[in-house]
Amino acid sequence: SQTIHQWPATLVQPVGSPLSLECTVEGTSNPNLYWYRQAAGRGLQLLFYSVGIGQISSEVPQNLSASRPQDRQFILSSKKLLLSDSGFYLCAWELAGGPNEQFFGPGTRLTVL
């Protein structure tokens, strides 16, 4: 069976510091991968998606970047965090060519102070 992992689970960082959040998927090959950000109690905002190694598409201009160095690894980064980067970050995978259903990781709660 497939599993998706995210770490860290929680993170508190000062403004201006760098960021690296990691997401890995097990049990599948060549998945589509997604990064979302969620404000408290609200819907999800799509940040990045990837259909393959080194292929990253960005949905909104922002202070963040994403990379996919390996087939089942997706990384969200920032060189200098802003207060507005605080939120709940979710990674999701989808079977490429499958029934368009996404499966989410447990999320990372980021607080920028």
Next chain:
Amino acid sequence: TQLLEQSPQFLSIQEGENLTVYCNSSSVFSSLQWYRQEPGEGPVLLVTVVTGGEVKKLKRLTFQFGDARKDSSLHITAAQPGDTGLYLCASLGGYTGNQFYFGTGTSLTVIP
């Protein structure tokens, strides 16, 4: 960006009551998913609907897809405290039609 509006935004009901949550868009959905999310966790897929007019049942949850595939509803019968959570609809969109867009969410609280 495909905008999905959900209503109501917040809902607080007593255990045993029935409720309906709505998801609407001005665009036609290619497919639509409903998710439930508990605090501090990722969303969990409940159902996918594809065909206009389609009705799917999952125990006490009934999902309906509008005939024109522009709207969907989720009906819960005899709500229980375990139904508490954030309900999200999602559909495909974007430039290539391969990106998911999520609705604004309905936060449900079922009071014992």
